[in-house]
Amino acid sequence: MSGIFVVLEERDGRVSRPSWEAVAAAQELAKKTGQAVTAVVLAANTEPLAAEASAKAVSKVLRIEHALLTPYTSDGFTLALEQLFRAQAPDYVVFPHTYQVRDYAPALAARMGQVLIGDVTGIGDGPVFVRQLMQGRLSGEYRSAGKGTCFVSVQSGAFRVEQADRESATSETFAPTIDASQIRTKPGAPFRGSAQTVDLGSAPYIVSVGRGIKEADNLPLVQDLASALGAELAASRPICDSGWLPIERQVGSSGQTVAPKLYLAVGISGAIQHLVGMKGSQCIVAINKDPEAPIFEVADYGIVGDLFEVVPALTEAVKAAKQ
Amino acid sequence: MKIIVAIKQVPERDAPVHIDSAGKWIDEAELQWALNESDAYALEEALQLKEKHGGEVVVISAGPERVGSTIREALAKGADRAIHVESDDLAQRDALGVARLLAEAIKPESPDLVLTGLQSDDLGYGQTGVILAELLGLPHSSLILHVEKTDAGLAVKRELEEGWFQEIALPLPAALTIQSGGNKLRYATLMGIKKAKTKELRKIAASELRTGDAAVVTLERIALPQKQKSTQILPGTAKEAAAALVEKLKFEARVL
Numbered sequence: 001m002s003g004i005f006v007v008l009e010e011r012d013g014r015v016s017r018p019s020w021e022a023v024a025a026a027q028e029l030a031k032k033t034g035q036a037v038t039a040v041v042l043a044a045n046t047e048p049l050a051a052e053a054s055a056k057a058v059s060k061v062l063r064i065e066h067a068l069l070t071p072y073t074s075d076g077f078t079l080a081l082e083q084l085f086r087a088q089a090p091d092y093v094v095f096p097h098t099y100q101v102r103d104y105a106p107a108l109a110a111r112m113g114q115v116l117i118g119d120v121t122g123i124g125d126g127p128v129f130v131r132q133l134m135q136g137r138l139s140g141e142y143r144s145a146g147k148g149t150c151f152v153s154v155q156s157g158a159f160r161v162e163q164a165d166r167e168s169a170t171s172e173t174f175a176p177t178i179d180a181s182q183i184r185t186k187p188g189a190p191f192r193g194s195a196q197t198v199d200l201g202s203a204p205y206i207v208s209v210g211r212g213i214k215e216a217d218n219l220p221l222v223q224d225l226a227s228a229l230g231a232e233l234a235a236s237r238p239i240c241d242s243g244w245l246p247i248e249r250q251v252g253s254s255g256q257t258v259a260p261k262l263y264l265a266v267g268i269s270g271a272i273q274h275l276v277g278m279k280g281s282q283c284i285v286a287i288n289k290d291p292e293a294p295i296f297e298v299a300d301y302g303i304v305g306d307l308f309e310v311v312p313a314l315t316e317a318v319k320a321a322k323q
Numbered sequence: 324m325k326i327i328v329a330i331k332q333v334p335e336r337d338a339p340v341h342i343d344s345a346g347k348w349i350d351e352a353e354l355q356w357a358l359n360e361s362d363a364y365a366l367e368e369a370l371q372l373k374e375k376h377g378g379e380v381v382v383i384s385a386g387p388e389r390v391g392s393t394i395r396e397a398l399a400k401g402a403d404r405a406i407h408v409e410s411d412d413l414a415q416r417d418a419l420g421v422a423r424l425l426a427e428a429i430k431p432e433s434p435d436l437v438l439t440g441l442q443s444d445d446l447g448y449g450q451t452g453v454i455l456a457e458l459l460g461l462p463h464s465s466l467i468l469h470v471e472k473t474d475a476g477l478a479v480k481r482e483l484e485e486g487w488f489q490e491i492a493l494p495l496p497a498a499l500t501i502q503s504g505g506n507k508l509r510y511a512t513l514m515g516i517k518k519a520k521t522k523e524l525r526k527i528a529a530s531e532l533r534t535g536d537a538a539v540v541t542l543e544r545i546a547l548p549q550k551q552k553s554t555q556i557l558p559g560t561a562k563e564a565a566a567a568l569v570e571k572l573k574f575e576a577r578v579l
């Protein structure tokens with residue numbers, strides 16, 4: 001067996017930020033198991049990624065190179081990584097929990113008779129892997145039966161990237177056997193959905209609305225609060241799915257990531273997909289009728305109550321304070 | 324086109340969650356149940372494809388007897404027939420174990436397209452569709468918002484992170500996991516509800532399916548999540564709480 005592998009992902013020609021968080025998780029795991037961490041990069045040309053990776057605290061960089069690995073396809077990545085893992089038999093493989101990993105890692109694990117423990121937020125002794133259940137209302141501890149490689153993906157923002165000591169990692173190249181006929185999907189170039197006219201990322205104040213608003217006709221209620229605060233109006237996914245607000249106002253893993261001075265969440269329960277997009281905010285306020293809603297786990301201030309009473313009262317209080 | 328949609332019954336949103344005495348799962352006694360949200364979008368996509376191109380929509384769901392009500396709901400919305408994989412021990416199976424059950428039941432149907440929702444609202448693994456593709460030997464794509472049939476197979480719109488998208492072409496048969504929001508969901512009509520009662524609902528006992536190995540990953544314990552911050556809850560009437568909040572934001576957090 002050969003320790004802990006961490007699979008890095010490329011973004012705009014560089015190693016992506018969630019990949020470094022996966023390295024941090026792998027290092028935390030390494031402290032518990034006493035094993036070495038090997039970074040894996042895969043692409044048609046891995047030179048730039050490998051150079052970046054070797055400057056972090058990993059003991060080895062494995063470069064999987066094949067023309068058919070760029071652009072990404074589930075078939076290509078699954079074939080290449082399966083061959084590497086069968087040859088080297090790592091005890092653990094750690095991934096960032098990105099859309100790309102969600103697209104292929106479950107199939108890769110299944111092909112090797114394993115199950116990915118996905119979206120992990122913490123690692124306990126054992127090791128046990130902690131992840132959320134019931135839209136963040138519960139957390140669960142998962143353990144691998146320990147036969148063969150254990151696959152884990154880690155949630156964005158859950159592991160802190162530390163300024164790691166530089167050490168000179170050794171490098172090794174692995175050439176997988178992939179035939180063009182094995183790549184069954186044809187990916188097109190990524191494109192933006194619509195012209196971005198709202199930059200939530202630079203807004204100092206955001207009032208964000210969720211399912212609790214019940215219907216589109218009630219939106220003026222939160223719009224009034226946003227206007228009183230001089231805030232941008234944003235929303236959780238279900239509001240944009242219903243077409244009540246444009247998708248460019250969506251905060252969360254599929255929308256924008258924001259970190260304003262004040263984030264006021266109205267009627268948002270706080271599913272993890274939403275929290276990853278706003279938990280870095282300086283001050284978080286939650287208004288929700290359910291005291292158990294996971295949004296209160298990240299909120300600095302909370303009001304448990306009916307938003308249809310609280311929001312108008314808050315709008316008045318803000319107006320009065322600004323006079 | 325013969326389309327199979329795998330759907331899951333999950334606890335209704337906002338249902339009170341109580342951890343059971345063993346600390347391994349929630350107490351299901353008082354729960355209300357509903358169709359998983361992204362599965363509803365997968366069903367909608369299937370029904371629209373059938374309306375455009377003809378064929379058949381078959382829903383499949385695994386679970387105990389209560390799952391029957393969610394299956395009836397899907398039939399009422401327009402699915403042609405259903406398969407219920409009866410299993411009382413889904414909680415003891417991992418994602419691969421559940422996908423094996425579904426795959427064994429799907430195989431004899433030889434579908435052109437297998438759809439699932441992106442992820443379940445209870446366990447949230449987001450893996451069943453992708454593993455099904457692997458077990459059935461089908462090409463797949465995930466996080467799909469739109470499906471177009473082409474001469475060569477399918478052209479699908481895949482969601483990427485942070486507002487980006489990508490078009491992917493893939494041959495049939497194939498498997499897709501459907502993201503919520505791509506279509507407008509339909510309601511069951513009275514006529515649909517009436518018709519659903521006469522549609523075929525085939526039951527297969529999980530024990531009849533060849534599912535192989537024991538779980539490789541186990542859920543050992545569940546608990547209430549640890550708070551990341553200590554939240555100050557502002558008490559009182561709406562007016563009092565609002566006034567207190569503005570004070571806090573001004574003088575304590577200093578963000579106003």
